[in-house]
Amino acid sequence: xxxxxxxxxxxxxxxxxxxxxxxxxxxxxxxxxxxxxxxxxxxxxxxxxxxxxxxxxxxxxxxxxxxxxxxxxxxxxxxxxxxxxxxxxxxxxxxxxxxxxxxxxxxxxxxxxx
Amino acid sequence: xxxxxxxxxxxxxxxxxxxxxxxxxxxxxxxxxxxxxxxxxxxxxxxxxxxxxxxxxxxxxxxxxxxxxxxxxxxxxxxxxxxxxxxxxxxxxxxxxxxxxxxxxxxxxxxxxx
Numbered sequence: 001x002x003x004x005x006x007x008x009x010x011x012x013x014x015x016x017x018x019x020x021x022x023x024x025x026x027x028x029x030x031x032x033x034x035x036x037x038x039x040x041x042x043x044x045x046x047x048x049x050x051x052x053x054x055x056x057x058x059x060x061x062x063x064x065x066x067x068x069x070x071x072x073x074x075x076x077x078x079x080x081x082x083x084x085x086x087x088x089x090x091x092x093x094x095x096x097x098x099x100x101x102x103x104x105x106x107x108x109x110x111x112x113x114x
Numbered sequence: 115x116x117x118x119x120x121x122x123x124x125x126x127x128x129x130x131x132x133x134x135x136x137x138x139x140x141x142x143x144x145x146x147x148x149x150x151x152x153x154x155x156x157x158x159x160x161x162x163x164x165x166x167x168x169x170x171x172x173x174x175x176x177x178x179x180x181x182x183x184x185x186x187x188x189x190x191x192x193x194x195x196x197x198x199x200x201x202x203x204x205x206x207x208x209x210x211x212x213x214x215x216x217x218x219x220x221x222x223x224x225x226x227x228x
Contacts, residue, residue: 004157031214040123042204042218043158050214058215090157099208100146100165103216105157 002026006091006106013081013113021076021109023091031094032074033103034058034066036087043090049074081113116141118205120219128227133177133192135222137205140186145207147188148216149179152202161203164188175199200226 007022025032030051035043035058045058047066055066063085065077074093078085088110092103121136139145146165150158162173169181175198179190188205202223206216 033215035218040220042118042220043206043216044218045215048215092158094214099214100163101214102148102160102163103158105150105159107155107157 004091004093004104004106006089006109008109009107010110011112013078013111015081015083015113017081017113018077018079019081020078021089021091021111022073023075023106024073025091025093025104026072027093027095027104028071029093029095029104030071032068033092033094034064034074034076035090035092036060037090037108038087046076046089083113085111086113087111116145116207116209116217118207118217118219120203120205120222122222123220124223124225126225126227127195129197130194133190133195133199133224135190135203135205135224137179137188137190137219138186139188139205139207141207141209143209144181144183144186145209147179147181148206148208149173149177149188149190150204150206151175152204152221154201158204161190195224195226197226197228200224 033048034046049068091106094101094103117140148163149161205219
């Protein structure tokens with residue numbers, strides 16, 4: 001049972017470099033999310049996609065872009081990485097059409113920007 | 115906007131002792147409520163959720179939580195701590211009828227002493 005798969009698991013970038021974090025789910029879920037986790041701040045929503053073809057900004061979208069490539073895949077792009085974007089990034093997905101559905105999380109991408 | 119407060123960023127208990135992790139939410143309209151657990155270098159796993167109905171909710175690994183509308187609380191308890199319960203715990207909410215993304219508390223790290 002793969003669930004939510006994130007790649008890569010670890011990455012070190014230099015300031016100004018770009019990269020794309022990949023996420024795929026095999027549960028046929030409509031909704032997908034990107035969060036970042038920083039010490040003492042819990043998880044904060046970057047972007048989410050309620051369904052294929054739609055994306056919306058979350059709490060901390062600046063410096064990020066997303067693409068909902070198809071129902072399975074939702075990628076997060078950093079166009080010009082900054083040290084403030086050093087964090088652990090989690091992708092999640094949920095099914096159904098109500099906000100009472102639990103989210104399923106990947107194992108995270110640990111990103112360091114020097 | 116919703117907010118979630120978890121009192122105590124670190125809680126330490128002895129093995130076999132009661133575990134009590136506190137969570138309060140800010141909304142005047144009770145949201146959907148969730149507790150997640152995160153083990154080191156892993157993603158978040160759902161422990162339990164409250165949507166409607168019985169206010170005492172049982173989850174996995176012997177945990178339970180009680181929704182108290184009058185106190186806007188959803189505290190997590192376990193009668194007897196086990197070493198394997200050492201992890202970080204997150205309380206989260208989502209708005210009924212709103213977007214499906216979660217708002218998280220800042221997390222509580224539970225240590226279990228032998």
